Every structure is written in C-alpha cells, then in structure tokens.
Amino acid sequence: MHPCTPCAAAVWGAGDAPSPPGRGRVRRAPSVAPETVGRGGGTARGASAGRPVTAYATLTVDVEKIAANARAVVGTLVGIEVVAVTKCTCGAPEVGRALLAGGAVALGESRHENAERLRGAGIEAPLWLLRAPAPERAAETVHLFEVSLASELETCTALDAAAAALGRRHQILVMVDLGDLREGLMPGDLPAFVDAVEALEHVELAGVGVNLTCYGAIMPDERNMTELVELARATEARVGRRLAVGGGNSGSIGMIASGRMPAGVTTLRVGETILHGVDTLTREPVAGLHTDVFEVGAPVIECKVKPSLPRGEVAQDAYGNRPTFEDRGARRRAILALGRQDVMPEWLTPLDEGVEILGASSDHLIVDVEAMPAAPRLGQALRFRPSYAATVQLSTSPYVHKVFTPPA
Numbered sequence: 214m215h216p217c218t219p220c221a222a223a224v225w226g227a228g229d230a231p232s233p234p235g236r237g238r239v240r241r242a243p244s245v246a247p248e249t250v251g252r253g254g255g256t257a258r259g260a261s262a263g264r265p266v267t268a269y270a271t272l273t274v275d276v277e278k279i280a281a282n283a284r285a286v287v288g289t290l291v292g293i294e295v296v297a298v299t300k301c302t303c304g305a306p307e308v309g310r311a312l313l314a315g316g317a318v319a320l321g322e323s324r325h326e327n328a329e330r331l332r333g334a335g336i337e338a339p340l341w342l343l344r345a346p347a348p349e350r351a352a353e354t355v356h357l358f359e360v361s362l363a364s365e366l367e368t369c370t371a372l373d374a375a376a377a378a379l380g381r382r383h384q385i386l387v388m389v390d391l392g393d394l395r396e397g398l399m400p401g402d403l404p405a406f407v408d409a410v411e412a413l414e415h416v417e418l419a420g421v422g423v424n425l426t427c428y429g430a431i432m433p434d435e436r437n438m439t440e441l442v443e444l445a446r447a448t449e450a451r452v453g454r455r456l457a458v459g460g461g462n463s464g465s466i467g468m469i470a471s472g473r474m475p476a477g478v479t480t481l482r483v484g485e486t487i488l489h490g491v492d493t494l495t496r497e498p499v500a501g502l503h504t505d506v507f508e509v510g511a512p513v514i515e516c517k518v519k520p521s522l523p524r525g526e527v528a529q530d531a532y533g534n535r536p537t538f539e540d541r542g543a544r545r546r547a548i549l550a551l552g553r554q555d556v557m558p559e560w561l562t563p564l565d566e567g568v569e570i571l572g573a574s575s576d577h578l579i580v581d582v583e584a585m586p587a588a589p590r591l592g593q594a595l596r597f598r599p600s601y602a603a604t605v606q607l608s609t610s611p612y613v614h615k616v617f618t619p620p621a
C-alpha cells in the first residue's frame with residue numbers, strides 16, 4: 214500500500230514515540246525576542262529523577278524527521294514536483310534545508326519576512342510566494358521570490374515594472390477559484406487575464422493553479438481537478454507553450470497516491486502532510502510519516518491542590534467568556550509558563566501521563582495533574598504535541614524558544 218494512500222486505514226496510526234526534548238540547538242525566536250531568549254534556555258534533563266526541566270516554553274523541531282517525511286511524500290508523488298511549504302515554522306532555515314534534502318524542488322512561503330530569513334541563511338533554492346503581494350511589495354517580491362501566485366492584473370503589472378527595474382524575469386502561477394472561495398480568478402475570467410499577462414515583458418506566465426481545503430474546506434475531486442487540467446490545457450493552447458499545473462496542497466496527495474488524480478497535474482505545494490504527517494482532509498496520521506516532528510514543553514511555575522470550582526460570583530474571564538466548571542473536588546493543578554499569546558490550548562495534546570488541559574489565559578496554561586504518577590516539580594517541563602495551527606502560533610511567538618535537532 215502506498216504510504217500516502219488515504220484509504221490505507223489499516224496501516225495508519227503507526228504513531229511514533231515522542232521525540233526526546235532538549236536535543237539539538239537553540240535558535241533565537243524569529244522576530245522580536247525578549248532579553249532572555251537565546252541564553253541557552255531550551256529544555257534539558259533535570260538533575261534529579263531524570264525529569265526534563267526548562268526555564269522557557271520551548272518548541273522542539275526534529276528536522277531529521279522532516280527530511281524523512283519529505284522523502285516519503287516526494288517518493289509518493291511520482292512525476293510531480295513538490296514545492297515544500299515552510300510557513301508553519303516562519304521560514305526556519307533548518308526546516309527549509311531539511312525539506313530540500315528530502316527532495317523538494319522549491320520552498321513555498323507566504324511572508325516576505327520568512328523568505329528573507331531563508332535567503333539570509335544562504336538558501337538559494339527557488340522560492341514561491343504563496344500569498345499574492347500587495348502591489349507596493351512588488352520589488353521585494355521579485356527580489357526574494359522566483360515565482361508568485363497571482364490573481365490580480367494590477368499586481369502583475371507592478372511585478373513587471375519591478376522585474377524590469379531589477380533586470381529580472383518573474384514567474385507567476387495564475388490561480389483559479391474552483392470553489393474554495395479564497396484566492397483565484399473565476400474560470401471565465403482566465404482567458405482575458407492570460408492575454409494581459411502575456412503582454413508583459415518581464416512577467417512570465419509559468420502555470421495555472423488552484424488552492425482548495427484552506428478556506429471553504431472544499432476537497433479536491435475528479436470534477437474540480439479535471440476542470441483545472443482543462444483550464445490549463447486551454448491556456449496552453451492560447452499561449453502556445455506547456456505550462457505547470459498546480460494541483461493544490463497536502464489535500465491533493467491522497468488523490469494522487471490512490472491514482473484518482475486526472476493526468477496533467479505537475480506540481481503540488483505541500484506543507485502540513487510533510488511537517489505533521491497527517492492527511493489534511495481528515496487529520497488522520499499517514500502511514501510511514503512521522504507525526505511527532507514538533508513538541509512544545511513549558512515549565513511548571515505553580516503546582517497546588519485547589520478546589521475545582523472557582524469561589525465567588527462569576528463574571529467574564531480574560532477573553533470575555535463566561536466559563537463553566539465541573540465540581541471534581543479538590544485536585545492538584547499546575548500552571549505552566551505558556552499562554553494564549555503563544556498558542557491556543559485547544560490545539561495542544563498532552564504527552565505526559567495524567568495531564569489534562571483545563572484552560573489558559575494570555576500567559577498561563579492551567580493543567581490538571583492529579584492523575585500524574587508524581588506531582589511535577591517547579592521548572593519541570595510538561596510536554597504537548599501541537600497541531601499544525603498550534604505550530605504556526607508557537608513558531609510566531611517570540612517568547613517560545615526554538616530547538617532544532619541537527620539537520621539530516
């Protein structure tokens with residue numbers, strides 16, 4: 214059975230053991246970092262009882278597993294070029310290098326700042342800009358990216374002028390909206406758009422693409438993928454050359470792996486399935502892929518036995534909600550140095566036995582630890598598996614340390 218075949222339920226869920234925290238090196242958080250970040254916080258093994266301790270919330274990224282996942286996905290997508298998407302990690306160069314080592318032909322980013330980080334680290338592979346720029350960012354776009362996704366002529370004209378000024382050519386993948394209702398031209402508008410882009414000297418129409426599942430949660434299927442290929446074929450006839458056909462993102466892997474994808478798709482832009490090892494249509498693990506690439510640890514800053522019901526009159530919590538509580542009697546609970554400013558607690562899964570997330574305010578994650586085999590000590594790191602959405606947030610938070618295992 215193909216490793217990425219979504220119907221391979223029997224072989225799915227072959228989960229991996231959690232990564233040991235504290236391997237690798239600490240990198241300063243991507244943007245503004247507090248004074249303390251970079252002092253070598255991260256996680257480390259506690260001196261007593263072998264418990265991990267940490268001074269700071271720390272996101273651990275296993276880049277060897279990313280390279281292995283990339284290799285497996287690229288191996289699955291025979292004849293298709295994979296543009297691997299780094300935006301979940303804010304363009305971490307360690308991750309970019311692992312994706313390229315795993316066989317990606319280019320990296321995809323949605324933010325110029327992340328592309329700058331990749332370029333600044335010496336990555337020379339082609340970069341694709343996945344979110345169309347505002348026309349005012351055309352020069353930056355041409356400077357940083359070889360390819361950008363496009364659906365507005367005004368932006369293409371700005372890219373053309375910027376490319377002329379820089380003495381470069383810039384490629385675009387024109388996006389069509391096939392139902393997900395995010396970016397893209399309505400299909401009927403494609404021919405006129407193509408004619409206008411063809412008239413530009415420094416912008417080259419490289420292909421036709423679609424994005425699905427991100428906003429409207431629309432699945433790729435035989436109908437919309439056939440429509441895409443037909444639109445691309447009609448565009449090729451119009452411009453008189455072969456074009457790339459961008460068949461979407463991780464959500465399209467299953468169709469290809471199971472042989473249901475109509476012939477003609479040449480490229481996929483893949484983020485989550487490589488980085489998190491899941492099928493994005495179901496969030497089920499994909500057999501053969503690591504699902505434990507990312508782990509976040511946060512230190513205990515308070516641990517006490519308290520009643521499970523708040524005392525006093527209930528108003529609103531820090532986020533404007535009126536919370537409800539179940540009376541479970543007195544229980545041991547811990548507060549961790551991680552909060553909604555860093556990550557939504559709903560998107561974390563505890564990895565330590567007997568830990569249950571109760572909730573969080575901006576800076577405090579509150580967990581029930583009554584069922585832990587031993588009460589956690591102050592500074593002990595409790596560990597969680599973040600979802601893709603949680604990883605985006607954690608990567609973005611300057612308060613969360615990042616630890617990358619050595620590149621493969």
Ligand SMILES: Cc1ncc(COP(=O)(O)O)c(C=O)c1O
Pocket residue numbers: 298300323343344362424427461462463464482483484485486493
């Ligand atoms: C245009 C575009 N293509 C591809 C991707 C990658 O999506 P996924 O992570 O589901 O593979 C994204 C989102 O990151 C995107 O916005």
